[in-house]
Amino acid sequence: MDSAPSPSLPATEEPAYRVFLDSLDYLSPADVDRVKEAYAFSARAHANQKRMSGEPYITHPLAVAGAMVEWRMDGEAVAAALLHDVLEDTGTTKRELVNRFGREVAELVDGLSKLDKMEFASYQEAQAENFRKMLMAMARDLRVVLIKLADRQHNLQTMAAMRPDKRRRIALETLEIYAPIALRLGLNKLYRELQDTSFRLIHPHRAEVLGKALFAARGNRSELLTRIQDAIIGKLAAAGLNAEVFGREKSLYSIYRKMRDKQLSFSQVLDIYGFRVVVDNVPMCYLALGALHALYKPVPGKFKDYIAIPKANGYQSLHTTLIGPYGTPVEVQIRTQEMHHVAQEGVAAHWLYKDTEESGADLQIKTHKWLQSLLEMQSSDSAEFFENVKIDLFPDEVYVFTPKGKIMAMPRGATIVDFAYNVHTDVGHHCSAARINQDLVPLRTELRNGDMVEIITSPQASPNPVWLNYVKTGRARSKIRHFLRTMQNEESARLGERLLRQELLTLGVVPISIPTEAWDQLVKSSGQKSIEELYTDIGLGKRLPSVVARRLLAREDMSADSPSNMALAIHGTEGMAIQLARCCQPIPGDPIIGSIRKGSGLVIHTHDCPTIRKSRSTEPQKWIDVEWEPEEGKLFDIRIKVEVKNTRGVLAQVASAIAEAGSNIEHVAMDSDPERLFTLLRFTIQVAHRNHLAAVMRGLRHIPEVTRIVRERGGEV
Template sequence: MASPSVPTSPPGPSPSPSANPEGFCALSPDDPAYRVFIDSLDYLTPEEVERVKAAVRFSDKAHEHQTRLSGEAYITHPLSVAGAIVEWHMDADAICAALLHDVLEDTGVTKAELVEHFGQGVADLVDGLSKLDKIEFASHQEAQAENFRKMLLAMARDLRVVLIKLADRHHNLQTMAAVRPDKRRRIARETLEIYAPIANRLGLNKMFRELQDTSFRLIHPMRAQVLAKAMQAARGNRKELLSRILESIRAKMDEVGILAQVFGREKSLYSIYSKMEEKQLSFSQVLDIYGFRVVVKDIPTCYLALGALHALYKPVPGKFKDYIAIPKANGYQSLHTTLIGPYGTPVEVQIRTEAMHHVAQEGVAAHWLYKDAEHSGADLQIRTHKWLQSLLEMQGADSSEFFENVKIDLFPDEVYVFTPKGKILALPQGATPVDMAYAIHTDVGNCCIAARINHELVPLRTELKNGDVVEIVTAAHANPNPAWLAYVKTGRARSKIRHFLRTVQNEESAALGERLLNQELHNLGVQPAEIPAAAWERLVKASGNRSIKDVFTDIGLGKRLAAVAARRLLAEDAIPIAATPGSLTIRGTEGMAIQLAKCCQPIPGDPIIGSIKKGQGLVVHTHDCPVIRKSRSHEPHKWIDVEWEPSPGALFEVRIDVEVKNARGVLAQVATAISDSGSNIEHVSMEGDPERLFTRLHFTIQVGGRSHLAQVMRNLRLIPHVVRIHRTRLEMEP
């Protein structure tokens, strides 16, 4: 029954009778719920039905001594979850997994037993659904992130995992009456934040709406009750108007000879509440509570029906959306139009084919449920598979980062943009050219330097709009900028940028760590080349790393002290330190592994000192930096001597304050003097005194070193209106 694009296991061996010698426990074979469930399996073969019955008995026996908080026998829950899976006409393996989804987590049953009785496929599905309770996490958030990661990666291997998980969450939400109110709200919020968006992303519209509405009722029961009463009242007040619109649409379809099903639909409670909250509207101001659907036989008829409706009622400009030509990422297809109905009432109408309607309601599950949606289902399976593959690409990140990236990717709204060759890309609302570059290919994103939108050069942080033609400009030696993380919207772009920055940081940190260790060895009077290979291997083994490069990286990132590593390398605890330890030479432009402190902004010529900060590498300060005064006296072992390379040949930022008399054109004179000194102005701000006699100008300028800064200051002192100049440092590190 399963699609070839979704892996199914070969039929496993039938469970041996000894697995359930007592048969049913809490459940009776005559139980009405059990009988209804078995009767609904009429699309399976007799052999598959027997496997499912065996799974019911196995689950019933495993949960024999467990009850739900409501007092019901536990088996009622797996049976309800399996019932939802059966409604989608899924295969026997998926139904068995739904029946057994809690046995690994809540009972003494092992995965090996499941493999033995139900086959590897069912065991893998159940394992993908089980939480990671046996691992200890630092926080609930970390546990949630890791469970979510495991579920999504299992889902990427087999889509049935998430369908069972959604059915499980749906039934849990419906049976929350006996759960503590705080826990009830937490589970409902988690559903709104994670599971409902996943259902939406997979096109499971019916499930999506039910998860949203049930969660809303659990989080805000009073608001939901008031809103439901208002909806009921509105339904009565507008009944005549809605009937009139419905009849006029049907009459128009008959008039133009279009065979169509026309029916009204009511917006869900949560979507109305969200609109009221987002746009600060009262209930009476939300006019599109009701809408209409027109279901026709084929795509050409959809456009004919659209024309007929526009002839019947005037369309609202800018409110037409063609999701047939450009489907949503979850496979949804329809024509949307908003019309001005009787008495000026806005009327939203969706026009679609029967197959599109199936996909709109059940998403990827339509592939199993409706054979007439085979083509749409196959197309949706390909789209979903691509999205799931992008999840696999993000799994290198830690759990919380992966969790964040995927949540970003579960976007509700999209913009559609074009490449210069006319290819359409769907991106989340607020996406930038950087997001598009990474959507095309990782290498395009990494080498992106600029973008043209509709043939005009724009900043990379520009938000894309529907219909934009976007050209990405690349350069062979360009690299991702950490600042991009502030405005990219897709999880893929965020994940790829972070991966690149981590790799670069590790490479730079490894080089720095090697230099620090070599310096320490020189201080101990040992040449690194003289140390035998066995000693290096001993150091790697003792540190728990895989290679000496990893040890260097740890030293460069401050996770390991170079002095300790050097002594361990020499296998000696007491080696005389050289009287004058050498200094580490830096250029100041090494990148992420060596950073110049923002508080004192050291420049070549300043006496400097360095501190290894965990996760940051070497941070360089001036000797007289006020920020490090206390740390230097209390933790001298954390500081190492650093000196400038003789010719760094680069520009460095430094802050200066210039106090001037208030006079016309004085700012222009100061800026000209700085420029004539060969320095760039990075930033300028000013503040005046209450009497308006003087103004203090705060500059951040670029200089080549201390002597260059002195030259800039000399030139500024030649200006008659300049009263005072001094270099500034921050008392606290920003």
């Protein structure tokens, strides 16, 4: 019977440590000495700590370091794995680690340490900030994430002593974040292990039932499996190909997910037989493919060549689906030994097989590029960053081409706008149109495998808030939001300056005559850092210009609610700081009034807009007089209703009359009456000003079939 090691025994005599030392034979003597010192340091630091299972705490760092050794990681990574919890759980400082083990090991350990000493409003906020720190450390050094994933793997394997709610929370987080990271880095073996272990922790009963069913099914399937495998081996041998052939088992979680997502029965999921064929070189992959297509008929549309176009995580294989005996679908993956190593170990293959394999280094470069793109995605909001990165972690990809033939991998569902931002931030910001396979398409068009995408840019184009409704990648979403926030602040600052200037002129004060000290005092008393920030607050409606003017002039006699009696001139093209209300859609020539709405800036309505009637009487201080200062070339949306007799070709006549009047049709809808005598056409058209609208209406009245024309009012504010 085994007994626990005595505390009096030196740590180096523990059996697990002896086995660990024996596996370090690939490291240099200097690295082995550093690893031994790291173990001794970690064992002393955690000497009085136990895991929840009752085991000495040192067993956990030792297990994580063991995973690093399996991947043949370098001495720094193994030492950092042994020390990965000393900053977080003991009194050790980063400076101590630098002095003892060097800056590189200390940086790795620091990148892995949580932010426990910081206060957060919620678990979600802490999780988001910890995740951000880990990814930033990953971007600097890829070994951080490999240690972190090994740490998470061992924690999941030893969670029996934890509370069920905590087990479930950590397992869900693993499925949502850490397993996708493992897949994104090509660590397929680890990815499946993390998924299956998490599944067992979240749904123990389902996992048990499914596991028993799978065990029973394997016995029932063994005869057909052997028959297919023997046929494949015989066909490849007859073709003179040296190949390893083995069955590919589905993981427990992948079976469960297919059953849940596709509403399939257990037998339907198990009906597909999977095989892997490993050959010596790339030409043999294609020869093997030909041989198998001669053995069994291939399923049309089910062939994928990931050798010519590798996945973003470095994965390469030929995939084909065949119709086997009794009509059984047979999925086959064909790859070289080198590709198989990368498929199993992903980015870790760079260390595992660096003497014989160059693709690991290529994969590491690709991974670094992805991690660097995360750095560009940062925002002040950790939760937003967390969501953006989660979007990018699921690599169900499509492969598209630039006009120069460069292949780009995009997430499935990505649009033209995502592609533009993936090329360059400036290309995204100034994207105005696009062609797919030479045809002009809308910017919201989703990309498909093999598309050739050309972006058309314009110096005048800028991001549209509507893009946020359909972009897929975190990078595009982050860049658009940052641009819109910056633009809104800049435009709001300009509007705020104009509003304050107008208020001062109303009071008979020329802004330039106010001493600098008064402006400085105003900024200080408002709690802002600069006058620009104060202007932004006014433009966003967070401060009333009349109140700010009173404070600036130290005029206590002035009422805070007194509206200005001088009209503010607007063009209607100022951007996000000045918005034209959608309920009444004002156009140049309409009598207008402006409302300062908190967070939105100045919203312009027509004087007779029915949606503002109550607010104008109850909150007069929020309304200011506004007048048009028309700008050449700008078109404004307006809604009109046209009632017509229900005759053939009438819609074409109406559309032609609108076009002849120099107006664009943005949208059209039709309502017929039950007796089908008349049809009500609802148009959204673009006009330059009120006189232009009148000209459009005159043109429509000349059509005999038109019985009534009305400019539409009311609706959405």
